[in-house]
Amino acid sequence: MDHxxxxxxxxxxxxxxxQAVKTIRTRDTSGLSLAMYACLTIGIAFWLLYGIHLQDVALIGANSVTLILALPILLIVARNALAERRRLKAAAHAADLLHNK
Structure with a gap:
């Protein structure tokens, strides 16, 4: 069973x-959910802590590597979501200025 x-x-x-290679290379996160990647990355961190608590090499190794791969994706998704929110806000503001003239 260990195998x-x-x-x-x-x-x-x-x-x-x-996914990590594609996201890091292209910075395209249009099909990725920020909420899902946030929950997943936090879950992976908790699995890592659990593996450390149990001193389980498989859990520690797998979740360490997975966290290293998932964290950059989460950061890029969050950055892109924030940039999109700012872009939409600026567009709405510009539309309000044009409408109020």
Whole structure:
């Protein structure tokens, strides 16, 4: 069963690699949910803490790597969401100025 745990940890951890590489390269997060990535990243951090508490090498290793891959995605998604919110606010303000002239 330990081998199954290590295989599961490897597969679920490295499943993040293609998304991390694509997001970091392109900065395109249009299809990603900020709420989902925030919950996921916090969950991964908690799994890491749990693995440390249990001194479980598979949990510690898998969740350390997953956190390293998920955190940059979360930061990029958050930055893009904030920039989009600012852009929409500026556009609405500009529209109000034009409408009120």
């Amino acid at each position: 199954i745990g290590y295989i599961a940890a490897f597969l679920t951890t490295f499943a993040f690699l293609p």
